[in-house]
Amino acid sequence: MGDRLVCVGSYTEDSGGSGPGLTVLREDAGGTLSTVAELGVSGCSWLAWHPRLPVGYAVNELDLGGVTAFALDADGTPRVLGTLDSGGSAPCQLTVTPDGRHALVAHYGSGSxxxxxxxxxxxxxxxxxxxxxxxxxxxxxxxxxxHAHMVTLDAAGTLATVVDLGTDTLWSYRLTPEGRLVDRVASRLPAGCGPRQLVRAGGQQAYVVTELTSELIPLRESAPGVFEPGEGVPASGWPERNHCAQLALTADGRFGFVSNRGPDTVTAFALAGDAAPRVVAEHPLGAAWPRHFSLDGRRMYAAGQTGDVVVGLELDPATGALTERVRHPVASPAFVAAVPER
Structure with a gap:
């Protein structure tokens, strides 16, 4: 496998951290990570990419929130293309529509x-x-x-579902071609669970990870944007309070992974349609407060926010087991993912 670029978003001094904002790493064929360049992007806690263009997007998680668009030069050096006020406080996640015409931004602070x-x-x-x-x-x-923690789209990009930690609700909207959110539908989850992230798994199957009760809850999408929760499964054997953060599924849908802040682990779940998720293993990361991780084929990248480190792991697709490959220092990392190939 040849060289690849990996982008890390970090909390900056004006957003409660000590990171540079956007850091571009290069992983060589041998698996070694090295820093290519840094770019000062305030409150750079989440990144997303345009579906066709070589353009990335960073939230500016500040009281007056924004979104910064950036591009990478041929050598991986990042440059800002533009920044826009997002209209709310503490934007913490964003996604881009499949047609590349709109970006949707979840504001944790203002609940919008x-x-x-x-x-x-x-x-x-x-x-x-x-x-x-x-x-x-x-x-x-x-x-x-x-507290809107995530907004996710269906495959067509015309149905937006907002994960609201503050009201234990999944709010679904139809997204019009003009970019309007209309026809809202509410799906209530167990009281006090504090949903954080939602992933659709194909068909009517979906999963939500909760931050306040630290569970992986299977969902049935009985109609577009209408979700019925099943029985939740604890995300960690940690005896104290756990703060789940990230949820991701393998491309084949056989395994799901959840990061746990407190125990500082990643838990692997075996997934099988309507059956309850089953814990396969809980992998210690040795990286404090793993806020975000991403899957890229057989590789996982995890951001240890208060451990000031990015960890690269190898995923066994047959068992869901994780093996550490490499770690690299980055201050206050909140997001890490490989740059899509164009």
Missing amino acids: VAVLALDERGVPTRRADLAELEGSGPDPDRQEAP
């Missing part, structure tokens, strides 16, 4: 989701819509108001 229009270069130019959520949950510290 924005739709940003992208021009022919992939640069955000204006806010097409802003959907504000309402309600609360039983946890007075974390659920005093809505």
Whole structure:
């Protein structure tokens, strides 16, 4: 396997961290990671890529949130293409529509989701819509108001589902060609669970990971955007409070992985249709507070936020087992993923 570029987003001083913002790493054929370049991008806690253009997007997780579009030069050096106010506070996640016309942004702080229009270069130019959520949950510290933690799209890119940690709700909207969010439907999850991330697994099967009860909950999407929860499975054997963060599935859907902040592990689940998820193994990362990880074929990259390290692991596709390959220092990493090949 030849060289590849890996992008790391980190919390900066103005967002409670000590990182540079955007760091570009190169992984050579032997698996060694080295730093190519850094770019100052405030509150760079989540990254996404345009489906066709060589353009990336970073949230600016600040009180006055924004989205920064960037490109990588031939040698991997990043440069800013443009930044746009996202219309809310503490944007923590974003996704781009399959047609490349819009980016959708989840605001944890203000409990809203924005739709940003992208021009022919992939640069955000204006806010097409802003959907504000309402309600609360039983946890007075974390659920005093809505907290949108993720917005995900169906395969067609016309159905947007917002994961609201603050109200234990999945809010689904139809996304119009003009970028408007309409026809809202609410799917309620168990009270106090604090949903964080949602992944569709094909057909009617989906999964949600919860932060407050630290579970992987299977879901049935009985109609587009309508979710019925099954029985949750604990994400860790840790005896103290766990704070689940990231959820990802292998391409074949056989395994799901959840990162656990506190025990600082990644748990592998065997997945089989309607059957309850089954824990296969819980892998210690040796990297404190693993906020995000990504899967890239047989490789996993994990960001240890308070451990100031990025860890690369090898995934056994037959068993779901993980083996560490490499680690590389990056201050306050919040997101890490390989750059898509174009």
